[in-house]
Structures are given as structure tokens and as C-alpha cells.
Amino acid sequence: MQKIVIIGAGPTGLLLAHYLLGRGDYQIAIYERRPDPRQIAPDRQRTFPITLQLRGLRAIQGIPGLEKALQKHSNRSKGACMHRQKGEPRYLERQNSLLLIDRNQLVLCLLQKLLEHPDSDQVTIQFGVTCTALNDSAQTVTLQPETEKPFMASFDRLVGADGASSRVRDILVETGAMSCEKSFAPDVYKSVFVQGNRASIDPDQASEQASDMASELAIDRIHLWSINLGQRLIMAPQPGHWLHGTLIFPPDNNPLTPLNSADDVRAYFQENCPPIGDLMTPEEAIALLQRPVSKVPEVKCDRMHVGDRILLLGDAVHAVSPSIGQGCNAALQDVQVFNQLLDQCQDNWEQALPAFSAQRLPDVHAVRELADYSFPRSRLMRLEFIFRLTVGKKLRRWFPGLLDSMPMDGIMESELPYSELLNRCQTWVSRVKRSCNA
Ligand SMILES: Cc1cc2nc3c(=O)[nH]c(=O)nc-3n(C[C@H](O)[C@H](O)[C@H](O)COP(=O)(O)OP(=O)(O)OC[C@H]3O[C@@H](n4cnc5c(N)ncnc54)[C@H](O)[C@@H]3O)c2cc1C
Structure with missing residues (x-):
């Protein structure tokens, strides 16, 4: 049985644990810096609503009963209401409803459902411990509890699902095993x-x-x-x-x-x-x-795995601005895509890891472009954006070739791979990018 150590019990780490548990033959140890969410009052300073559309929901649906468990703690949205200073609000209808859930509530549901699994004795979760060091050749990580002495945990495979400020990723970058550009939205x-x-x-x-x-x-x-x-x-x-x-x-x-x-x-x-x-x-x-002002970190990496033992998923490897509401959708989809590769490679991680980086990297780089450049920041382009959203949408019905595609409909309504979506909207995205850099 392979021992998988997952750093981070956020949406990504917990969903991965669900999928691995479903595969059998894995012993899973999760280490999480924050306290056990079952034992603390909801921390409002560090939470926010998350919108899940088809991509994230599809990944959730891969685990029996999970979507139903989330439904009890979420709302469904059929679109947006854009309120205006003067005049009636504008309504934006969506064909596929979105699931609105608080980030911490999503984590709590994933955790509770994981612990209800009949094979949950194959998972251990320790809260309040921070991963501080990694020794790839010795296959160990160092973990620091809040008050006690640090300890080591050994792994056959390590997964960094520790979010935008990932320690696992930073150590791999420091040792030259991968590179990563960091910035803020x-x-x-x-x-x-x-x-x-x-x-x-x-x-x-x-x-x-x-x-x-x-x-x-x-x-x-x-x-x-x-x-x-x-x-x-x-x-x-x-x-x-x-x-x-x-x-x-x-x-x-x-x-x-x-x-x-x-x-x-x-x-x-x-x-x-x-x-x-x-x-x-x-x-x-x-x-x-x-309440403190929060910055939104963005990261862009040149790979999603290192060697044949280490995998990076979710925000740890592709944190993006929340402007298009896709960070978590993409993170959950990472897990689903990796699980499909484990199917194809019959759980041979030596094959699945490089295949994952090769398949997934173009998509996660595309999410970043879409997140940064779907919405214009210049006044003129903002006016054009509203025109396209309202009048343009109607015109396109009659003259489909008249205006090039805008990203948001494809992002919200489809499951097209992000790289294909970016291709279709490249003209708009490039124009917004030029206007931002002008
Ligand atoms: C304001 C805002 C709104 C958003 N809205 C949306 C939205 O509508 N739709 C959408 O799809 N996405 C949205 N996102 C993005 C979404 O929140 C993230 O993409 C998602 O939470 C990523 O999940 P994760 O598990 O990869 O990372 P995280 O949620 O960051 O979880 C990582 C976990 O790792 C733990 N950790 C970190 N370092 C260590 C360490 N060294 N040792 C142990 N544990 C560690 C952390 O405590 C955390 O629990 C939004 C983000 C923000 C900021």
C-alpha cells in the first residue's frame, strides 16, 4: 500500500483524499496548518463565498453523495443581478445554475463526508501542524505543531495542496526543481x-x-x-x-x-x-x-510535478485572481483529471505525474490569462464590454460572425478546456491585455 502525504486540507487536498480513498490501496496522511474546522466557530475574517460551475461540480460529482451533502449548505444561483445607481437592475441569466458555498463550509462538508467513508481508517488528518521542510531524497517532510516539537513524516508520494503560499512549492523552487512567478492581483x-x-x-x-x-x-x-x-x-x-x-x-x-x-x-x-x-x-x-484588507496572490509555475514522487495541485501551483470565479473550479478539476490519469496509468505515478503536467499545464496557464484579462480596466473598453454584454448578445443571435466571442459565457456555461476557451476568445483577451499594459 502506498503512503500518500497531502499537505493542506483545503478543497483540493480533501477532494484528492476522497478520490484516492475510492481507489483503495492508499494510506493517506493529511497535515493542515489551520485548526480542525469542526471545533472552531466559523472564522469570518478568512472566508468568502465560492461559486462552483460545471467544471468544479463535475469533479464533486465523481464522489458519490458529495454534491448532495454540499447542497444542504449552499444555494443555487441562476444568474447575476447587476444593481445600478440609477435605473432598474440588469439581470444576467445563466443556463446552468451555479452552486454558491462559503469556502470554510465547503471544506467542512468535504471533511465530514471523508470521515464518513467506510474506509476512513485509511486516512489520518492532523490539524494545527505546518509543513516547514521537505527532503525529497529521504522522502520525508518536517511538520511543526503549534506548541510541541517538530516531527517528521515519511511518504511514498507527496502532494502539495497547501494553497497560494505553498511551502512545498517554495522549497522545490528554492532547490531549483521548478520555477514559479509570484505576484498579486x-x-x-x-x-x-x-x-x-x-x-x-x-x-x-x-x-x-x-x-x-x-x-x-x-x-x-x-x-x-x-x-x-x-x-x-x-x-x-x-x-x-x-x-x-x-x-x-x-x-x-x-x-x-x-x-x-x-x-x-x-x-x-x-x-x-x-x-x-x-x-x-x-x-x-x-x-x-x-477586518484586515486581503491581497490575492497569483502564481504561475512551469510544472505541476517534480520527479516521480511529488505532485502540486490547486492554488499551490496556479492561484489566480477570483475575477472569473475559477480558482476553486480549476483546483477541483485538477483532482478529477489526475484521477483519470491514475485510471489510465493503472496507478503508476511515475507515468501519471509527467502526463499530468503535460496535459494540465496549458489549461492552468490559460485560466490565469482568462482571470487577468477577461474584464477590461480601461474606461473605454468597459463601455464596450457592457455594450457587448447587452446589445452584442442579441446581435450575435442574428449575426453570429459579427462580434468575436467574450470569455465569460464559455467560462460559466461550458466545460470546454480552458486552453480551448482562451483560443476562442484570444482577440478579446489580447485587446484587454494591451489596454492594461498601455
Ligand atoms: C475572495 C475570493 C473569492 C473566490 N471566489 C471563488 C469562486 O467564486 N470560485 C472559484 O472557483 N474560486 C474562487 N476563489 C478561489 C478559491 O478560493 C481557491 O482557488 C481555492 O480555495 C483553492 O483551494 P486549495 O485547496 O488549492 O487552496 P486553499 O483553499 O488555500 O487551501 C490550502 C490549505 O493548505 C493549508 N496550508 C497552507 N500552508 C500549509 C503548510 N505549510 N502546512 C500545512 N497546511 C498548509 C491552508 O491552511 C489551507 O487550508 C476565490 C478566492 C478568493 C480569495
């Missing part, structure tokens, strides 16, 4: 949480007085507000009548910096995103002021 964000009362976000439950707000914050839509100077608010309805989201802004334009009190914060939201301002409690307004 241009915008930063703060998580926002508001609890709507039942009537405020569920139209079926709305009283007459609350019906305006109810339709404004429909439970089956992602809600977007484009404020000004690059500030945006994205809110995703969650079970329990919560709305979780992110206030996104350029690093030098934090709208909360000049504000001092709960009233100031609520006034900002009431002016720019009225229903959210009305729902925000003074406690949440103060918590939001105090």
Missing part, C-alpha cells in the same frame, strides 16, 4: 457579511412592504454593485438568510479608510448599495472596519 478585498431577515431576501416570504427589497436581493442570484473608482461589491446569498461577499477595491482606494464609525460605514453602503446598507448591523459595520 491588482485589487484587494474585505469580506462582508450581512444577515437579511427572511422577507428581505426570499421573495416567497416577503411581506408587501418588504417585497421591493426582496426582489432586489433575490436568493437565487449573485448580486453585484459597481460603485466607482474601481470599487465593487459582490454578495452571494447563503443558507440561513445570510449574504456573504467581498468589497473589492484598488489598494490605494480603500473606501473605508476615511470612515470612523458604524454610522459612517452604513452610510457608505446605504448610498452605494442601499439594501446592503439597510441590512448591515452596527456590529458588522465595526467588524468590517477592523
Whole structure:
């Protein structure tokens, strides 16, 4: 039986454990830096909503019963509602519904379902331990618990699923085994949480007085507000009548910096995103002021494996900006693709690892291009973007060759490989890239 050590119990590491457990013949040890999510109150500073579309959902569906388990803790969205300062909101319909789930809730569901597996005795998970060192030739990793002395764990195969600031990847880069470009997405964000009362976000439950707000914050839509100077608010309805989201802004334009009190914060939201301002409690307004600003790391690597023992998956090897909501979808799809290669190679990792890098790298590089350059940042191109989204969409129905394809429909509605999608939208992506670098 092969011993697989997985560093990181995020969505990627846990989904991989599910797939390996299903294959039999693997002893799996997972080490996670954060505390056991079953034992702590949800940490709101380090969570945000995740949107899963066909690609991520397909990977989830590979594990019997998992999608059903997630459904209890998520909402389905049939599209977006783009709220406007003046005039009616614009609605964007999706053919395939999206699953909206809080990142920590996704992790908790994956973990609980893993521990319910009949062969769960083949998995051990240790929380509160950080991987600090790796010795490839000795096939060991060093793990540092919070208060006790470090210890070593040996492996036959090692998987770095330890997110954008991956220690496994950084060690491999330091030793020259691979190379990686690191940067930050241009915008930063703060998580926002508001609890709507039942009537405020569920139209079926709305009283007459609350019906305006109810339709404004429909439970089956992602809600977007484009404020000004690059500030945006994205809110995703969650079970329990919560709305979780992110206030996104350029690093030098934090709208909360000049504000001092709960009233100031609520006034900002009431002016720019009225229903959210009305729902925000003074406690949440103060918590939001105090919550740290988060940067979004991006990484681009030249490979996804090293030698015949080490594999890198998910954000550890391709963290991207959340602008197109694909980081987690791509990460979960990594696991599904690797599992297919294990099928083809009959669990021979020496063959599966290089085949994985060769097959998957063009796609994860394409996600990065799509994430960076699907949405324009210049004013002129933003106007063109809105025109294409509204009038252009109708025109294309009648004159299919008139306008070249835009990325978002293919990203959200299809399962096309990212590299093929990028090919189809290359004209638009190249124009946005040129305008960003001008
Ligand atoms: C604001 C925001 C919104 C997003 N929205 C979406 C979305 O709508 N759709 C989408 O598809 N994606 C979205 N993403 C991206 C998504 O969150 C990530 O792609 C996804 O979480 C990647 O999963 P992962 O398991 O690879 O990494 P992570 O989720 O980062 O998990 C890695 C785990 O490894 C642990 N770890 C790290 N270092 C060590 C160490 N040295 N030792 C032990 N453990 C370690 C961490 O504690 C963590 O639990 C969003 C990201 C952000 C920031």
C-alpha cells in the first residue's frame, strides 16, 4: 500500500483524499496548518463565498453523495443581478445554475463526508501542524505543531495542496526543481457579511412592504454593485438568510479608510448599495472596519510535478485572481483529471505525474490569462464590454460572425478546456491585455 502525504486540507487536498480513498490501496496522511474546522466557530475574517460551475461540480460529482451533502449548505444561483445607481437592475441569466458555498463550509462538508467513508481508517488528518521542510531524497517532510516539537513524516508520494503560499512549492523552487512567478492581483478585498431577515431576501416570504427589497436581493442570484473608482461589491446569498461577499477595491482606494464609525460605514453602503446598507448591523459595520484588507496572490509555475514522487495541485501551483470565479473550479478539476490519469496509468505515478503536467499545464496557464484579462480596466473598453454584454448578445443571435466571442459565457456555461476557451476568445483577451499594459 502506498503512503500518500497531502499537505493542506483545503478543497483540493480533501477532494484528492476522497478520490484516492475510492481507489483503495492508499494510506493517506493529511497535515493542515489551520485548526480542525469542526471545533472552531466559523472564522469570518478568512472566508468568502465560492461559486462552483460545471467544471468544479463535475469533479464533486465523481464522489458519490458529495454534491448532495454540499447542497444542504449552499444555494443555487441562476444568474447575476447587476444593481445600478440609477435605473432598474440588469439581470444576467445563466443556463446552468451555479452552486454558491462559503469556502470554510465547503471544506467542512468535504471533511465530514471523508470521515464518513467506510474506509476512513485509511486516512489520518492532523490539524494545527505546518509543513516547514521537505527532503525529497529521504522522502520525508518536517511538520511543526503549534506548541510541541517538530516531527517528521515519511511518504511514498507527496502532494502539495497547501494553497497560494505553498511551502512545498517554495522549497522545490528554492532547490531549483521548478520555477514559479509570484505576484498579486491588482485589487484587494474585505469580506462582508450581512444577515437579511427572511422577507428581505426570499421573495416567497416577503411581506408587501418588504417585497421591493426582496426582489432586489433575490436568493437565487449573485448580486453585484459597481460603485466607482474601481470599487465593487459582490454578495452571494447563503443558507440561513445570510449574504456573504467581498468589497473589492484598488489598494490605494480603500473606501473605508476615511470612515470612523458604524454610522459612517452604513452610510457608505446605504448610498452605494442601499439594501446592503439597510441590512448591515452596527456590529458588522465595526467588524468590517477592523477586518484586515486581503491581497490575492497569483502564481504561475512551469510544472505541476517534480520527479516521480511529488505532485502540486490547486492554488499551490496556479492561484489566480477570483475575477472569473475559477480558482476553486480549476483546483477541483485538477483532482478529477489526475484521477483519470491514475485510471489510465493503472496507478503508476511515475507515468501519471509527467502526463499530468503535460496535459494540465496549458489549461492552468490559460485560466490565469482568462482571470487577468477577461474584464477590461480601461474606461473605454468597459463601455464596450457592457455594450457587448447587452446589445452584442442579441446581435450575435442574428449575426453570429459579427462580434468575436467574450470569455465569460464559455467560462460559466461550458466545460470546454480552458486552453480551448482562451483560443476562442484570444482577440478579446489580447485587446484587454494591451489596454492594461498601455
Ligand atoms: C475572495 C475570493 C473569492 C473566490 N471566489 C471563488 C469562486 O467564486 N470560485 C472559484 O472557483 N474560486 C474562487 N476563489 C478561489 C478559491 O478560493 C481557491 O482557488 C481555492 O480555495 C483553492 O483551494 P486549495 O485547496 O488549492 O487552496 P486553499 O483553499 O488555500 O487551501 C490550502 C490549505 O493548505 C493549508 N496550508 C497552507 N500552508 C500549509 C503548510 N505549510 N502546512 C500545512 N497546511 C498548509 C491552508 O491552511 C489551507 O487550508 C476565490 C478566492 C478568493 C480569495
